[in-house]
Amino acid sequence: MNEQERSRVVADEAATERDYSKALEQKTKEAQRLVNESLNNTWTTAPSVESPMNGELVGRVALDSPSEDIDGASEFYVGTAKHETADYQVFNWTASIAACTFYGQPADRENLQVMSELVAGVRVFGHRNGELSDFEDAFLGAETDDLFPKRVLQIPRAPGFASRPPIASTPVDFATQDDITPSSSKSPVEVAPETPDTLHGEDSQPPTVLPPTKMPGPALRAPGLLRRELAAPKKAAMSAVLATLQVDQYEAITKNGTTSQILQGHPGTGKTIIAAHRAAYLLRDEAPDDERIRSHVLVIGPTNEYVDHIRTALSGLIDDDRRYEVTSIPTLLEQLSELPPSTVPTQTLTYQDVDLELAKLVDLAYSRSRSNSELGERPDRATIYAELVWLLQDPPDDGLNPEWVTYLRSLPGTYDELQRQKTFRHRGLLAYIGIRAERQPRYPGHIIIDEAQDLHPIEWEVLGRLGNSGGWTILGDLNQRRTDHTFSSWDRVATLLAIEDENGHAPVQNLQRGYRSTAQIIHFANQLLPREDRILYSLQQDGERPTVTRIPAAGELIGAAIGAAEDLCARVGEGSVAVITTDALAFSRALQKRGWLLDNADTYVWRKGDRRLRLLPPERARGLEFDGVVVVEPADFPENAGRLGVLYTALTRANRLLTVIYHRALPKGLKAR
Ligand SMILES: Nc1ncnc2c1ncn2[C@@H]1O[C@H](COP(=O)(O)OP(=O)(O)OP(=O)(O)O)[C@@H](O)[C@H]1O
Helix, strand or coil: CCHHHHHHHHHHHHHHHHHHHHHHHHHHHHHHHHHHHHCCCCCCCCCCCCCCCCCCEEEEEEEEEEEHHHCCEEEEEEECCCEECCCCEEEECCCHHHHHHHHCCHHHHHHCEECCEEEEEEEEEEEECCEEEEEEEEECCCCCCCCCCCCCCCCCCCCCCCCCCCCCCCCCCCCCCCEEEECCCCCCCCCCCCCCCCCCCCCCCCCCCCCCEECCCCCCCCHHHHHHHHHCCCCCCCCCCHHHCCHHHHHHHCCCCCCCEEEEECCCCCHHHHHHHHHHHHCCCCCCHHHCCCCCEEEEECCHHHHHHHHHHHHHHCCCHHHEEEEEHHHHHHHHHCCCCCCCCCCCCCHHHHCHHHHHHHHHHHHHHHHHCCCCCCCCHHHHHHHHHHCCCCCCCCCCCHHHHHHHHHCCCCHHHHHHHCCCCCHHHHHHHHHHHCCCCCCCCEEEECCHHHCCHHHHHHHHCCCCCCCEEEEECHHHCCCCCCCCCHHHHHHHHCCCCCCCCCCEEEECEECCCCHHHHHHHHCCCCHHHCCCEECCCCCCCCEEEECCCHHHHHHHHHHHHHHHHHHHCCCCEEEECCCHHHHHHHHHHCCCEECCCCCCEEEECCEEEEEECHHHHCCCCEEEEEEECHHHCCCECCECHHHHHHHCCEEEEEEEEECCCCCHHHCCC
16 A cells, blocks of 8 residues: 555544544533433432543454444444444444454464454554554455455545654664564663763664564564554653554453453563553443442552553543542552551561561451450451550460560550651551451452552552452562562462462463563663563664763762753653652752743643653652653662662663763663673
């Protein structure tokens, strides 16, 4: 198909999408009108109808022959909601008929039957700024000129589309879709020796082409479209990626709601994408009765920034926002602890602050206080805590280990005192006492936890007592652990939640394909990992080397970093830029001096003219991503158990461009090899 024909197809499909989207909007308005009418003569306030889904087309399926099951049509669309007109039919992406859209490989053709007809091919759509602007066809049967030669719908054509160029403005040209570069092969990044003003980047060296290697996992769906989407500038908040979901992602997303799974994946392997789409799938209208989630899906992330990040994708995928709750772990723990919201992460002083043994002692205190109460009622928080401290006088039958005697002695005498201290150290304990005392459990129908590597043992116990009536979807990366007071293996989590598979193992699936960061960025960051953990295949090979610059005078470090950030702002255009630093305060002052203004609505966003950047302490950057990232003074990033998980996370927030500015020596792992 030539360029002109492609433009025509895009314009036609975009017109269909506008028609579809308008029709869905109309449907919602009509439903609201009916509700209003029926309540017209009452004093009741009219309930609002669910918010309209943004009608987005995901794909289009061509069949070999007309199918009676779809009213004699030989094709149908897949979109964000079901809709039917005389000219076309759209099925929801969650419907089982839509599954063929996500399995479009010629090799699978024999298994790809929709009703009794074979799938001839699948067209997948790409979007920019909410407009259908791109597509890719996969022919599963014989290749023809056009999968959909006859236009079904006669709608005036939209003006020709202009797709936005990818940031590096280099067209992606991959030899074959299965050839991909393992980021564990020899690093293309040479870190600057510690001499002043040495820059390694696109200006100094051409991008290194790495030898192709077989990519792990199933063959890519819509590989060209996927790579164009990955290279395009990213919005601040996450969007749904329905059209380019890959087969392994689709399979994890569409598992039965009672199934529990743990998805372990390096940075950018699509864990948050799976989390958001899984929530939407579990709440689908088409779910058979025995799979229907009766209550709500609870999605838990690490920070409030993460919650904002994923919320946009969730609201685009799920029309009824009462069916899911998305919260951060600090917020959840604070609610249960009856503490004011703080957003600060748990900060342990000793392993005992969050240990499972502490939860066991609380359990004992709970059962003692319950049996002491006259009617066997559920005790309140203060009573449970008093019993916990009383264990020093009346220890458990098998005694109290001296370490625990010392620990219990170090705790304040009363629950009020403990709560007044508001230390983030004891929040897990407060929350666990809180959940034991809670009279109205939340009873979610499925729990999804992202960045789960950062949950402490007692916090897992808290989650285990939320009354989950369905399965667990747990997503995380043990390499990104921030402290050694969290579990170092998923087996421990599986045992605690009793979700081991039939062989007694944690149901772990490893995600090995990196979507976010270029191979060059992954190579650079991977130097911080033990050799055996450097298994990640980046789908973006065409990046440039991270720029690593030593600033000789400490006093000039921040100025140089701001300069680097301004440079990235200019390069990414509409894309996003972040500075990740452990000294955000000093950085804020310097930004102000250079004419940057703090955004009124978001305390981490700074603006200067039409430029915008986020200034983030490492903690706040978790789970986020940006087209360009400046990481300042890596030596200041904290280490745990000999690993630099915090720095590793910061470096891997970058999608396409990474700049490291430093004065003190780089951490050992980041030296040139
Ligand atoms: N199938 C896909 N199609 C298009 N983009 C995708 C796909 N899967 C993932 N991505 C993109 O890859 C990027 C990284 O995905 P995501 O944030 O889910 O990774 P992650 O594993 O949660 O990373 P981290 O652990 O570092 O936070 C996002 O921009 C996401 O939109």
